[in-house]
Amino acid sequence: RKEVEQDPGPFNVPEGATVAFNCTYSNSASQSFFWYRQDCRKEPKLLMSVYSSGNEDGRFTAQLNRASQYISLLIRDSKLSDSATYLCVVKEVTGGGNKLTFGTGTQLKVEL
Amino acid sequence: GAVVSQHPSWVICKSGTSVKIECRSLDFQATTMFWYRQFPKQSLMLMATSNEGSKATYEQGVEKDKFLINHASLTLSTLTVTSAHPEDSSFYICSASTLYSDEQYFGPGTRLTVT
Numbered sequence A: 001r002k003e004v005e006q007d008p009g010p011f012n013v014p015e016g017a018t019v020a021f022n023c024t025y026s027n028s029a030s031q032s033f034f035w036y037r038q039d040c041r042k043e044p045k046l047l048m049s050v051y052s053s054g055n056e057d058g059r060f061t062a063q064l065n066r067a068s069q070y071i072s073l074l075i076r077d078s079k080l081s082d083s084a085t086y087l088c089v090v091k092e093v094t095g096g097g098n099k100l101t102f103g104t105g106t107q108l109k110v111e112l
Numbered sequence B: 001g002a003v004v005s006q007h008p009s010w011v012i013c014k015s016g017t018s019v020k021i022e023c024r025s026l027d028f029q030a031t032t033m034f035w036y037r038q039f040p041k042q043s044l045m046l047m048a049t050s051n052e053g054s055k056a057t058y059e060q061g062v063e064k065d066k067f068l069i070n071h072a073s074l075t076l077s078t079l080t081v082t083s084a085h086p087e088d089s090s091f092y093i094c095s096a097s098t099l100y101s102d103e104q105y106f107g108p109g110t111r112l113t114v115t
Helices: none
Strands: A004-006 A011-014 A019-025 A032-038 A044-050 A055-057 A060-065 A070-075 A084-094 A097-102 A106-111 B004-007 B010-013 B019-025 B032-038 B045-051 B067-073 B076-081 B090-097 B110-114
Touching (some): A004 A084, A019 A084, A044 A055, A044 A060, A044 A084, B004 B090, B019 B032, B019 B090, B032 B067, B045 B067
Parallel strands (some): A011 A106, B010 B110
Antiparallel strands (some): A019 A070, A055 A060, A084 A106, B090 B110
């Protein structure tokens, strides 16, 4: 079983749609959780952190369910510029320090 | 702030040669640097973690003699792919973090193609 699992998509949605992505993680000792955005052939960029209480940043809402080891990202009123791959990322504290484990990403394509 | 650069952006080399990739933190001191590799349609995989002035810690399955990492200063880490082969062709990305925050700042990546 992969440490961080995501549906690879692609999800093709019309502009203005609301779309949600899910992610599950296997290590119950994981400490912090993030969503990153990666554009084609570019480095990943932090989109938002994910907290148990849920958090919102503009059109983006992230939720964490520790009991189910499940993370979600909701994007409202999709824009063409939201087209990218969204990476679910889990941080663990190891002997070597903080380690980020990335999911394979979910590809989103927003169309006219 | 928190800008990380990587050079080169892309490189094409012949099988058997060695390639060095540089990762620099431009406006902060990076006590820890991380090297990742990403194959097409796959996730970023951590290769190694390096702390300034000490030997890198490699992830399971990553050959330390093939992927040489040097983190000699607080602003520079290098990854050398020795005796590169076509299967080493990948997107190599570094990230850096400081003593005061565990957020990782990513470089723009280096695309390596071995022919």
